[in-house]
Amino acid sequence: xEPPFRSSLRVFRSSSVSMxxxxxxxxxxxxxxxxxxxxxxxxxxxxxxxxYDEGPEVEREEYFIPDVVRNFLVYFEQLVRxxxxxxxxxxxxxxxxxxxxxxxxxxxxxxxxxxxxxxDERGRALEDDPVFLTLYKELYYRHIYGKLQPTLEQRIESxxxxxxxxxxxxxxxxxxxxxxxxxxxxxxxxxIYQFQTFCQFRSKLKARTEEEITTLKENPQVWNVSAVLxxxxxxxxxxxxxTILERERTGQEPAEEVGxxxxxxxxxxxxxxxxxxxxxxxxxxxxxxxxxxxxxxxKKGLFTRVMACHITTYYYTGFSFMxxxxxxxxxxxxxxxxxxxxxxxxxxxxxxQYEQMMKKNEQMCALLAxxxxxxxxxxxENVLSLLREKCAxxxxxxxxxxxxxxxxxxxxxxxxxxxxxxxxxxxxxxxxLQEAYQLQLRVFLSEVRQAILLPTIRSYLKLYxxxxxxxxADFLETDEKAIRSxxxxxxHKSRSLTWQGGLLSTGKLILSSGVxxxxxxxxxxxxxxxxxxxNMDFFMRHIVKFEELIADISHGR
Numbered sequence: 001x002e003p004p005f006r007s008s009l010r011v012f013r014s015s016s017v018s019m020x021x022x023x024x025x026x027x028x029x030x031x032x033x034x035x036x037x038x039x040x041x042x043x044x045x046x047x048x049x050x051x052y053d054e055g056p057e058v059e060r061e062e063y064f065i066p067d068v069v070r071n072f073l074v075y076f077e078q079l080v081r082x083x084x085x086x087x088x089x090x091x092x093x094x095x096x097x098x099x100x101x102x103x104x105x106x107x108x109x110x111x112x113x114x115x116x117x118x119x120d121e122r123g124r125a126l127e128d129d130p131v132f133l134t135l136y137k138e139l140y141y142r143h144i145y146g147k148l149q150p151t152l153e154q155r156i157e158s159x160x161x162x163x164x165x166x167x168x169x170x171x172x173x174x175x176x177x178x179x180x181x182x183x184x185x186x187x188x189x190x191x192i193y194q195f196q197t198f199c200q201f202r203s204k205l206k207a208r209t210e211e212e213i214t215t216l217k218e219n220p221q222v223w224n225v226s227a228v229l230x231x232x233x234x235x236x237x238x239x240x241x242x243t244i245l246e247r248e249r250t251g252q253e254p255a256e257e258v259g260x261x262x263x264x265x266x267x268x269x270x271x272x273x274x275x276x277x278x279x280x281x282x283x284x285x286x287x288x289x290x291x292x293x294x295x296x297x298x299k300k301g302l303f304t305r306v307m308a309c310h311i312t313t314y315y316y317t318g319f320s321f322m323x324x325x326x327x328x329x330x331x332x333x334x335x336x337x338x339x340x341x342x343x344x345x346x347x348x349x350x351x352x353q354y355e356q357m358m359k360k361n362e363q364m365c366a367l368l369a370x371x372x373x374x375x376x377x378x379x380x381e382n383v384l385s386l387l388r389e390k391c392a393x394x395x396x397x398x399x400x401x402x403x404x405x406x407x408x409x410x411x412x413x414x415x416x417x418x419x420x421x422x423x424x425x426x427x428x429x430x431x432x433l434q435e436a437y438q439l440q441l442r443v444f445l446s447e448v449r450q451a452i453l454l455p456t457i458r459s460y461l462k463l464y465x466x467x468x469x470x471x472x473a474d475f476l477e478t479d480e481k482a483i484r485s486x487x488x489x490x491x492h493k494s495r496s497l498t499w500q501g502g503l504l505s506t507g508k509l510i511l512s513s514g515v516x517x518x519x520x521x522x523x524x525x526x527x528x529x530x531x532x533x534x535n536m537d538f539f540m541r542h543i544v545k546f547e548e549l550i551a552d553i554s555h556g557r
Contacts (some may be wrong), residue, residue, distance in 0.1 A: 065110050065118070069099060074120045077132045080177075089180035097352045100143060108148060109140050131168060131177065137161045142190050145197070152212050155198050156222050162191050166231050170238050175261040184263060185306040188270040191228070192277055198223040199418035203435075205428035213425050225420050229278060232271040239268020245294040269295075269302050273309060277316050281418050283440055285320035289505040292317065297333075298501055307344075308353055311337060311360050317504070319415065322367060323440075325447065327375035328498045328512045334368040335383045342386060365390045366413035370406065373398035374451050375512060376458075381538065401452045403445065410444055411437075454490050454513075457483075461515045461526050469522045480522075487519060 072095060079088045100109070115136065116127035126133060141158035144150045150158070165187075168174055202208075202216055221227060236242065240260050247253070272291060279288035295301055297317070303309045314337035321330035341361050348354050369391035372379070379387075387395070397405040417440050423432035453476065460475055461467070473483040494513035499506070516527040 065114065066103060069103060069110075070118050072096075072099060073115055073118055073126060073136070076136075077126055077129055078120070080132050080135065080179075081129060083176070083178040085178050085180050088178075089182060092180060092183050093352075096139065100147075104143065104147075106147070108144050111140065112137050134161060134165050134168065135179075138165060138187060138190075141194075142186075145190070145194060152201075152215055155194070155201065156215075156219060158194055159198075159222050162194075163227075163231070166235065169264060169267060170234055174238075174264055177263050178261065179263050181266055181305050184267045185270050185309045188232075188267065188274045189308065189312070191231075192274050192281075195223045195225075195228045195278075196281060196416055196418055200416065200433060203419070203423050203432040205423055205425065205430065205432065208428070213428070216422070217425050220422065225278075225282070225418075229275070232274050232278065235264075235271040236268045236275070239264045239266075239271075241265055241268040241272070242294050245296075249294075249296060266302065270306075270309060273303060273313050273316075276320075277312065277415075280316045280320055281415055282420060283417060283436070285323045286505065288316060288320045289324075293503040293505055295504075297504065307348060307351075307357065311341070311357060315360055315364055316415070318364065319367060322371055323444065324497075325493070326496050326498065326507070327371050328377065328496060328510075329507070330371045331368065331375070331377050331379060332499075334364050334371065335379045338364055338368065338383050338386060339380055342382065362390070363413040366394075366409045369395045370398065370409055370413075373406075373455070374448065376455060377512070381541070399455060403448065403452075406448050407441065407445065410441060414440065450489060451493060453486055454493060457486055457490055458513055458515050461517055461524065464524075465526050467524050467526070469519075469524065472524065484519070487517075487524065490515075491517075 072091070076088075076091055079091065112133050116133065117125055119125045126136075137158075138161060141150070141154060141161065144154060145158075169177065205213065208216070216222075238260075244265070272295060275291040276288045279285075279291065292313075295303065295313075297313070303313045314333050318330045318333035318337070321327070321333065338361065341357065345354075345357070345361075348357060351357070365387060368383075369387060372387065373395055391409075394405050394409055398409070414437070417436035419432070419436045424430060456476065457472075460472060469480045469483060473480045476483060476486075478486075490513070494511055494515065495509050496512045497507040498510045498512065500508050518525055518527075
């Protein structure tokens with residue numbers, strides 16, 4: 001989709017005292033290995049003294065950039081031009097974040113106008129490479145979103161930049177661009193995040209000025225839901241990834257793809273996960289699972305190459321299962337990813353996304369606690385101990401039927417839902433921000449109210465082979481008519497669609513409660529359900545612990 005508007009970029013102007021540094025410090029940084037991927041220019045090429053001739057109070061039209069940043073940008077552009085994916089990944093994951101922490105922790109990176117005239121040793125300016133400048137602007141706006149507060153103009157400009165970047169990738173020239181998987185995932189993730197924050201921004205009409213409301217009215221295409229979905233779907237179609245995944249699923253040999261780069265394939269793959277996320281934010285959980293059908297989550301797929309993508313996939317899949325009342329599948333997905341994070345988190349402590357990963361970990365613990373309260377099931381002991389450590393008190397209250405705890409846990413762990421339609425700009429007094437969330441909360445609490453007594457009824461049924469309606473009603477302190485209604489509800493909800501492999505949106509109706517019964521007159525007959533005890537994991541885990549203990553004792557001797 002071609003946006004029918006263009007926004008003029010304002011020239012960034014900064015005071016001459018916006019940043020203090022010296023060449024010796026920069027050289028020391030490089031010598032220590034803090035910025036190992038590009039050399040520092042000679043001091044004669046960057047005259048620090050001339051910079052301050054006019055004094056600190058004089059406004060300067062130029063944007064002064066440290067030499068180490070200039071050299072970084074020149075080297076970065078060279079690597080993008082040469083399609084050196086490994087070194088690009090090194091700069092993207094390490095050097096960019098270190099420079100941000102040192103020079104731009106509380107301020108934006110230089111705008112594209114400030115860096116466009118930077119030249120290399122051969123006199124080649126960065127403005128001669130529009131693709132690199134588009135990529136640089138993606139990083140520039142992402143930094144503003146992450147560390148600062150973007151203005152409405154910056155939100156619009158960022159959307160236009162993403163449109164420009166995606167149109168290039170979708171074009172025939174897009175095969176020339178090679179980027180590391182982490183950056184490709186971050187582009188997809190940030191694109192959806194900015195869409196999400198824009199929907200929240202425009203819903204806060206009470207905090208918007210008249211000028212901002214007028215701008216929002218004049219630009220309805222900015223971060224439009226249809227445009228976001230269209231771009232993601234176009235990236236999927238252009239990559240040919242659906243054909244590749246289908247051939248893998250059916251065991252066919254991968255066909256030789258012509259006119260498609262690895263960057264386009266991976267971006268298309270990540271866009272599938274992005275589509276799942278967007279549909280989940282919109283409250284269409286069945287469609288969220290449907291778009292993931294091409295990906296076989298039983299295997300170690302491409303989504304595992306990027307940790308953040310792995311977590312995102314399982315979070316939104318598990319949440320969709322929970323909202324569709326497929327508690328067995330939700331438990332399986334949340335348990336698997338929590339166990340994976342618990343085993344591998346020590347390898348990601350230095351990642352700039354570590355805090356986000358841990359926050360998602362906490363949210364999924366809360367969601368698993370909700371699911372286990374509504375439909376208790378057997379899970380891995382490590383996950384169960386983690387759940388008891390983090391959510392024991394809340395779980396006990398939810399099992400007891402505390403609706404406030406259910407609402408609190410849902411509010412903490414759910415995605416930030418967005419509304420398909422923009423708010424009524426002519427009525428700024430309306431509370432549009434919470435509309436989407438309140439709708440999903442009502443749906444969730446309605447299901448909880450229906451199922452709140454079911455775990456208690458299930459626990460009583462497990463104690464008997466036959467029990468009278470009157471006796472069961474006395475246990476639950478209710479009348480016989482109400483208990484019959486609850487039993488019918490339990491009968492209905494004890495069978496849920498459960499994924500058996502294959503397409504994620506499909507499954508088989510199976511018993512999920514562990515209790516099978518039928519009603520004959522005033523008697524409830526409970527069938528014996530044999531639960532297979534899985535002792536292998538228990539013994540293997542303790543064998544490993546004892547071997548480690550013996551090794552420690554031997555080492556101590």
